[in-house]
Amino acid sequence: MKAAILVFPGINRDRDMARALRLISGSEPAMVWHAETSLPAGTDLVVVPGGFSYGDYLRCGAIAARAPVMDAVRDYAAKGGLVLGVCNGFQILCESGLLPGVLMRNAQLKFICRDVHLRVERSDTPFTRGYNAGQVIRVPVAHGEGNYEADEETIQRLEGEGRVLYRYCSAEGVVDEAANINGAAHSIAGIVNDKGNVLGMMPHPENHVEDIMGCTDGRGLFAGLAQHLEKAA
Amino acid sequence: MKNEPKITPELVAAHGLKPDEYERILKLIGREPTFTELGIFSAMWNEHCSYKSSRIHLRGLPTKAPWVIQGPGENAGVIDIGDGQAVVFKMESHNHPSYIEPYQGATTGVGGILRDVFTMGARPIACLNALSFGAPEHAKTRHLVSGVVAGVGGYGNSFGVPTVGGQVRFHTRYDGNILVNAMAVGLADADKIFYAAASGVNMPIVYLGSKTGRDGIHGASMASAEFDDKSEEKRPTVQVGDPFAEKLLLEACLEIMEKGCVIAIQDMGAAGLTCSAVEMGAKGDLGVDLDLDAVPTRETGMSAYEMMLSESQERMLMVLKPEKEKEAEAIFKKWGLDFAVVGYTTPSKRFVVKHGGDVMADLPIKELGDEAPLYDRPHVPSAALPVVHAREVMAPMGVGSALEKLIGTPDMCSKRWVWEQYDHVILGNTMQRPGGDAAVVRVQDGPKGLALTVDVTPRYCEADPFEGGKQAVAEAWRNITAVGGKPLAITDNLNFGNPERPEIMGQFVGCLKGISEACRTLDFPVVSGNVSLYNETNGRAILPTPSIGGVGLLDDFTKSASLAFKAEGEAILLIGETHGWLGQSVYLRDICGREEGAPPPVDLAAEKRNGDCVRGMIHAGTATAVHDLSDGGLLIALAEMAMASGIGAKLLAAPTSLVSQAYWFGEDQARYLVTVPETEAGRVLAKMRGCEVPCVRIGTTGGDAIAIAGEAPVTIDKLRTSFERWLPEYMGGKAA
8 A cells, every 4th residue: 555645734633544554554654745746656545634724714624625735636536546535634625626515514513522333334445345334333533514515416416326435323323313423414424426436534433443442443444445455456 | 212101100000010019120220111121021020920929839849750850940841751751741721811711711721831842842642621610500601611612622623632631610619710721741752852041142033933913912911910890801911822823833843853953942922022032041041132123923013012012822932053044944934934033142141122223121131030029928827627527417318319419410420511522532542531530641652651630629728728739639649540650740730819818828828738748748749830820800719729730651551440340240349448528528518518627638648558559459450440539439439430331339338337428428538449350359358458558348340220238229321311411401501
């Protein structure tokens, strides 16, 4: 795996992400500064990590979407390259047009940090092949703006094309409003683009990859990606 | 001086300087000060910056141990944790600003303490806080809780540091004056600690970070005066926080430190440019010439006076190695931060401020700090309160009902509503999340870990300042011990009322004596701290609240203990002596409606003996769950262990020698609950007898309830409902 982690000023889960990728893939990811205009040669995974890029001023992800490095990411994605955006990364991908929809303020209007359960909706994608379809995983969220919304037509397309990969649910896997942590449309926690090579998700799988954390449910995502890339190579 | 107001007695008074303090200024400089100079004196000589009422008493605190690298007097304290690593930490208050503007007051409190830590070369790895609010039914409390919690989270979450622990309390004595105490902990290389003292003559002094605006002018002076009904009008003295700028400043500072560019560094906190420049010069035995025309400003037309007193946030002052200046500038430009040479060090030992070609201030730099007034204010000891005898306390309800009620009171209930608004998992090192005795944070990739806690019991301090001071330190020590940490050092944040009142000064002196004694006996020195006086409104003071932030070390964080029961059928042991002390207990206050009596005495020798023994059991792997006993005593602690695990407990009846409610809810100190596997119980009890540590078996884990022989059981479900209900309902506008 030759991962590249984008670093915008104000990004703060870059180290968490680098550690997770290092632990699971065994190779050190490249850290790519926002002012760069190209990605390192041979990059096979671009990760947009969590944080508060540019302070989240103006609107979450809006300024980062216009950073020089994002042109390179758009080119890379257009050619089918894998892109993973987590939390602020999801917001940035939406703002940059790589994913549809928008992340609004949480329904309860508060920042929320807690472990949540996600139902993995399908296992036949690079981003979910480390899991079984219907599997319930536990990972933390830490966000104030994670309430996914899009127009009805977009939501219907996402659902119809099976592009919702992760959904908030109860520990037993029940998707309902009680388990919908931030009020997202259709309890959406993570979606892919129409080609299936760009994933955006709010929760932080990178914070649940070590045994000593008491939960390693986040490993599957990264291990699946590593497997997928190994096969492709 | 052109365009500056004339100095009048009214102007002097408006700067918080007493007539005799002004006389002192005249004598020191031999002439009338300029307006800018008057501002500088008021900034340097207010209580917040000069510690004029407290300095004399702070000298008695133990501050040394073989592992202390830097004690009080710098931006933060530094301790050695081995392997070339050091922990840098401090706690500081932001009380008055948080009352006036809770969100910004809290954010800048967190920002200020983070800056203190990374100024010394440490990367912040954890934050904690201690928040004291007024009575829930007070009209402003809900608004203040909401704003402060959002502010603490808003800054820490964006900056990217986990907020891992703290305290939240409610009491009517904080109605007009809440307390926001923020603690930051950072990790540095022990041989790469940075200090404020400038060195070398004619070295460029560099200004870094955000631009200077008109916010926060006289912030430190506001923190040195009492409040009244017009305090709202002080809103313009509250600064505005920008966590994004601080995150950039952190990365830029650590980068130029790493590249070896920095000789001296000082953050601009209270009293901004004035305090930081004077400190750098005075500590280095040098003068400083500042040219205000070079200071990056956010607004046009700022006067020298305004620039010298602005408390705009996210700013630093540095002395750089001249040959590295270009390299440092490039790094700051990369992070998009301002970089300007605003002055030079001089051999004159004068503090000279120029603006628009005029000399606006020319003062002796050492004397600005050293000659600040020093007061030995009159103090009277608090009157001793009578001991409340358990036999005289009528139980208004059964033990089970009292437990269910008590666990749902504002002080005892779950603070989940608060800490879920703080990112407590970022950086991926939080091994024990909020809700336990102490947070456990892994040091880099391990195996070392830090045990971190904040604690104080203000009602004890009010009832008996000496015992209360001891107890605050002992409880912080106990919290660290209960997770298996070796307690290393503390930071103290001393919040009191008006020191010009002898009874308040008496509380301060008493608490400090207690803190000193506990620190000495427990080998737990003070390495940093902050004093916040004048915490009173319309003549009513807060409860004396010396918040203690403790740091301990775990050689191997995988060998730490947590409070959740681990399995059914394990033996529950109570360590420490139980006399059933009800005076100042939450049972007496919240169940019987009596806030009275002497608080429990603290036997420091017993604390040490019992705690060392518990830590040994954790390290040996004998103890499966550990919890220290504090507010609410034995039964509250048991309930917390049960709720954390979902496993109940079957308990023997209270010993006949004690009144039942006093046994279950008394707050005797130096106690822990420990579980061990059934097969180990006999051996552990025998061993404890050998060490002369009081230890009795009180029951067995199991079931879905707290079941005391002869009493109606209380299910864990019921307890959890009561525990989790109050705060969300209150904040949702339902409960009072």
